[in-house]
Amino acid sequence: MTDTVQHPGVVLSGKTRIPVRNLWVLMLYASRLYQTQEGLRSSDIEDNPDELINLVAEVLVTAVERRLNRSLGRDYQERHAVLSRVRGRIDTLTTESRALLAQGRIACRFDELTVDNLRNRLVVTALDAAARNVQMIELVRLAQALIATLAQYGVSRRPLGRRAVATVTVGRNDQEDAEAVDAAKLMLEMAIATESAGSRTVRDPDRDAATVRRLYEQAVRGFYQAVLPPEWRVANGETHRRWPISEATPGLPGILPVMRTDIELETMGRRIIVETKFANALKPGQYGDLRLARNHLFQLYAYVQSQHELDELAASSEGVLLYPTVGQHIDESATIQGHRYRFLTVDLTGSTRDIRETLLSVPRNAH
Numbered sequence: 001m002t003d004t005v006q007h008p009g010v011v012l013s014g015k016t017r018i019p020v021r022n023l024w025v026l027m028l029y030a031s032r033l034y035q036t037q038e039g040l041r042s043s044d045i046e047d048n049p050d051e052l053i054n055l056v057a058e059v060l061v062t063a064v065e066r067r068l069n070r071s072l073g074r075d076y077q078e079r080h081a082v083l084s085r086v087r088g089r090i091d092t093l094t095t096e097s098r099a100l101l102a103q104g105r106i107a108c109r110f111d112e113l114t115v116d117n118l119r120n121r122l123v124v125t126a127l128d129a130a131a132r133n134v135q136m137i138e139l140v141r142l143a144q145a146l147i148a149t150l151a152q153y154g155v156s157r158r159p160l161g162r163r164a165v166a167t168v169t170v171g172r173n174d175q176e177d178a179e180a181v182d183a184a185k186l187m188l189e190m191a192i193a194t195e196s197a198g199s200r201t202v203r204d205p206d207r208d209a210a211t212v213r214r215l216y217e218q219a220v221r222g223f224y225q226a227v228l229p230p231e232w233r234v235a236n237g238e239t240h241r242r243w244p245i246s247e248a249t250p251g252l253p254g255i256l257p258v259m260r261t262d263i264e265l266e267t268m269g270r271r272i273i274v275e276t277k278f279a280n281a282l283k284p285g286q287y288g289d290l291r292l293a294r295n296h297l298f299q300l301y302a303y304v305q306s307q308h309e310l311d312e313l314a315a316s317s318e319g320v321l322l323y324p325t326v327g328q329h330i331d332e333s334a335t336i337q338g339h340r341y342r343f344l345t346v347d348l349t350g351s352t353r354d355i356r357e358t359l360l361s362v363p364r365n366a367h
Helices: 020-030 032-036 049-070 092-097 118-133 137-153 162-167 172-197 205-227 294-305 352-364
Strands: 075-083 106-114 263-267 270-276 282-284 290-292 318-325 331-336 339-347
Touching (some): 020 032, 020 049, 020 205, 020 352, 032 205, 049 137, 049 172, 118 137, 205 263, 205 270, 270 294, 270 352, 290 294, 339 352
Parallel strands (some): 270 318, 318 339
Antiparallel strands (some): 263 270, 282 290, 331 339
16 A cells, blocks of 8 residues: 555635635646646546645656756856955955955856756755655655755755745746746645645635635636637737727726736637636625626626627627636526626536536537
8 A cells, every 4th residue: 555645634715615625726727737738637637636736746756857867957146255366247345345355365246057046946845845745655755855866966955935936937948947847836836725724823814815816717717728629719818808989088098997808718700708706606686685796797798798899709709707606506698789698606616527527618608
């Protein structure tokens, strides 16, 4: 029997409670790793979401091993040092203030090629997180061994903070690092969710909800980008729709609100505007009865109807409000002024397979 380390069976708490394993799935869908690794998309995570953190750790370990078989990525970094000869630029202030010339030394600033860069430190930080959080003892040992190997190469074991992690990018000349970096970023997000949800410290539900709200939108978009066939185009969330105004006064364009859609799915003869709302789908109405949120409905209506005459696809575009839910499921639709609208919930506490099927029902649903 395989030795395992148990992770806490807890949920992320905000206005909506989501099992950590399903939060991992959202993180997977939102990640660049999912977009680029066909093996992840064809894996059986729908049946075994609890194994997801092990799967990502395995991708990370394999990517780092492959990288070590070639050579570690190096970057130039500025160093300050007191030397016996000039190298790079002289640090005049330090040299004078410390009277270094009298000692036959000089303070210099220079660029040095080093493996102790942000990308490699990110990998070490992620390997450490994997060693603390994965369930398979063999993966823990491999991660710890790779940390020791990277330290021997000269990579610092000082962990990167979240802000530093966010700044790590992979340029055109660094593509050999891409798989390890993508896996490292996903591993850290998953580890933070696990450790944070298991913490006994006081947490901020509003901050947690805001984080998951952004993740929810990114996950839905990332899922469609990864799984829809090539004939579908998935907008990246920066699509700005213009108001069809005419005879406007000079100051009006400058004060009109920007229409920025969350997600747009487009294929031959079809456009679907998907608005993700991390909120309750139904709100109490004037008389206590439950109704769709007025502002959400009016926002989607404006996005769809205002574009009606701008291009051929806009004339028949569809709108979808996609909510998370715990409990009551909603899947209702209607045609309003020639456009199909759908109001749908996805149960983030359900199985990964059910989450996937709900998301896929949006482009599958005939307009």
